[in-house]
Amino acid sequence: MLFTHLPDEIFQALSGSNKALIEAVLFDLSDVFYDHAEDPIKEKSAIIEAIEDSLHKLDTLAWHDDLKDGFDSPKTIHEYALRIYHRLVNTGWLIEEQELYRVSVLMSPQVSMLLRSLVEISRHGKRNYGATVLSILSNLESVANHPQERGVTLSQTAEAARDFSAHLNQILLGIRSLQRDLFSKREPKEIVAGFFDLFVEGILIADYKTIKTSNNPFRFRRQILELTQGFLAEPNLMGNIAQCYADQQLISVDQALAAVEKDCRDIIQTFTTIDQRLDRIDEYRYRLEKRAADTARYMDSSRPGLANKVAGIIADVAQFDNLPTLKNMVSVKAVGVESCAQPAKRRDPPPPRVITQAEVSQAAIAFRDRQRRFHEARQVSVAKLQSYLDRQLSDKSAMHILDFTIESVEDFVCFDHLRYVGSLGVNAKRIEKSFDVIFTDQYINVREFVECREFNVVRRSKSHA
Template identity: 40%
Template sequence: MLFNHLPDELFAPLSGSNKAIYQTVLLELADVFFDEDSVDPFIPRDLVRSSIEEAIVRHGFRHWVPEQEGEGDSVRSVPETAGRIYRRLIQTGWLEEETKLYRTFVLMAPAVSFTLRALVSVARQAKRSYGGTILNVLSSVEFAINDPEHRGLALQEAAATAAQFSAHLTDMLLGLRELRRSIAATNDPKRILKGFFEEFVERILVADYKTLKTQNNPFRFRRQILAQLRDLQFDPPKLAALARHYQEQLGLSYVESQNLVHKHITRVIRIFDSVDERLSIIDDFRFRLEKRVADTVRYMDKTTPGLSAYLQRLITAVSEHDEETIPAIGTLNQPAFISPRSVRVPPRRRPVPPPRVIRQQAIDPEVLALRERFKSFKARREVSAEKVGAYLETQLASKARIDAKDFAIDSIEDYVCFSYVRHMMSMGKQGKQLSQLYRIQFKETYTCVGGMVECRDFVIERIN
């Protein structure tokens, strides 16, 4: 049980009149005892006393409520206050002293240290990274599946991380519920707005909920986790390897290890299968909370138009009557006609679109044939150094040189290639390389080539 490991008076300082002082001191001592750079868990007593004094000075604690008989109401100095706090923590079991040679050191019992870590996490409530949590589960599952004989315990780590993630979703839902109840019980609009922005917008919405609504949603890896684990459920060789690894590392029997493997797989699948339902519940609480705050803001400074003039007429009418004939006044507001705007209609939530089957539409064969014709025509019109070189080699055949009038133009491709024979340098780097293989000499006369092109006559020859 819990009290078999913790001292009986451990929580006495946190439940007394000076609980705020002890809370601040314990948070400061947590940074001293849980320092990652500190190798020795035995902390010198002078360092602990100085840390307590710094916490008192930093937070400005001046009022001290007596906790024992004969203890004065006022504390004259900071060291005296630190001494009382230190002795109280020793008496209640938070701290323990141990003497080595001539020096006194302070330490924490393992159960007390674990308790303080939990209390510090509750007090500070650091922002939780859903993306890192989901990726941690995914990587652990992949390690366990890819190497079950050496990294099988990664599945146990994935189950523990998934359980923490599930607990955090539950805490966020309960936090929204408590915030909604506190807002509903508050009549002061300023306190409602303050609680909404401090508790919901800064702590819950920005730190947690907004992460779930971003485009880079961490739950996009959920399908991969579920698919891999469901495949693992029907893979007996890997299940047997995982069970053997559990048996070796945890010291269990084969049957117990096998049951534990199935338990961990089922836990992760169950948690990630219920994510959508949990997010729907959280979204419903968020909708109600925002509606309550929106109503508060809408009616915070609402006044009745013409109320001053109405009160003036009412006082004038009352003054015309005697004291015995003054009618009883039930309300200062006159009843108005009932209309759709008389009662505010809350905004409706968007219904979830029903699922529909997406079918691939068949493309008309004539459209496909037209696309192919366009592609073929475009390919015939495109020019490249390879096409021009092949055209030149075809025309030269076994000859070393050829005149312009001897070129044959039998198609669109030949026409395009012949047009670039005289301008090979304009085809970029490959065209420059191609021009180095041939030498072209232009003449002063003009000639007609293939009955299609009239151009300046030239002679082209290979360069050996």
């Protein structure tokens, strides 16, 4: 049964006349017991001090004796804290353990889970969808790259997708119930206050505005669907993930295969139907915002300067012995069309645009290749210089500048940089060890390409090097 592992009196503390005090204390005690950096077993004095701190935050304190227990009503904060502490112990929220003279306080795992769930319900507000979707995509990519080691991560990913889908349903149902409650009210202040307190602060998605932008958190939906569908389409990958399931969860391979398939289909179902649910949420959101905007507009229907205009009209009318008859009241600015509130029209989203891939012409591709080859030919490297010199000198020990041949752009670039071998950096030292460039004071014209100082390239002997 649902409440088999909980004390029978667990909810008595939250149903009596002092439930407001108990609720405030439990809310703060949840932080005390959930502190991951400390021991979950607390000293009794520390718990009573925590209760006193919670009571100090409250504006007023009032204790109602539902049961005549023979004790006087508490007068001080410490007495209030002791009364609440014993109330929590008697109803099963807290458990006392005594070792000699030391009294420790703890929560049973079931009660701790119950309190955590109640706190999460009270804090159910805004969620950030961008982080959720990115974590799902990251886990799926990890499973695809390492199915045997991290395949079990798919189970956590599917659970995150189910939780994500359930939160969307909660938002949809929450907006519907809020819409029903607000539409039943007739007091404008209650409508506007309820809209901001319950919807804007409680239900609205934290990054809702980004859903309609190019940087929306669902732009990775196609990649998520492709990865998940790829798991189902590849038997080998499916088998590796199932084997990881079987090893980590200690189940048979057949059960693991069924679990993997179910997790994949849950993820696909969540991200396939997300558009329909977001559209419904957007429709209810628009109705709520329109009702709140219309209410706020009618609450402040007077325009700036309208009182002075009305006073002027009354002063002008007072000059007549007989009041004039207004044949057309719409033309009067005091109550004319300009003073009527007009609800904002809903803007329809732009129609979807089919994205087609632009085709590049073959001429543009050929021109781009020629440019790339030309830039590559102009680049100077030590390997090109070494190859050029070896090819030109071949078996010769020395070679004059006019004996070099220039047959391509690469040859010209290499020939032009022979004069600057000494300034090409550390990588060119190996060329200086193999060849020596000896210059003269005479300038000559080489192949009508370049005019430079005459030089000879001499191959160094191994003993000289």
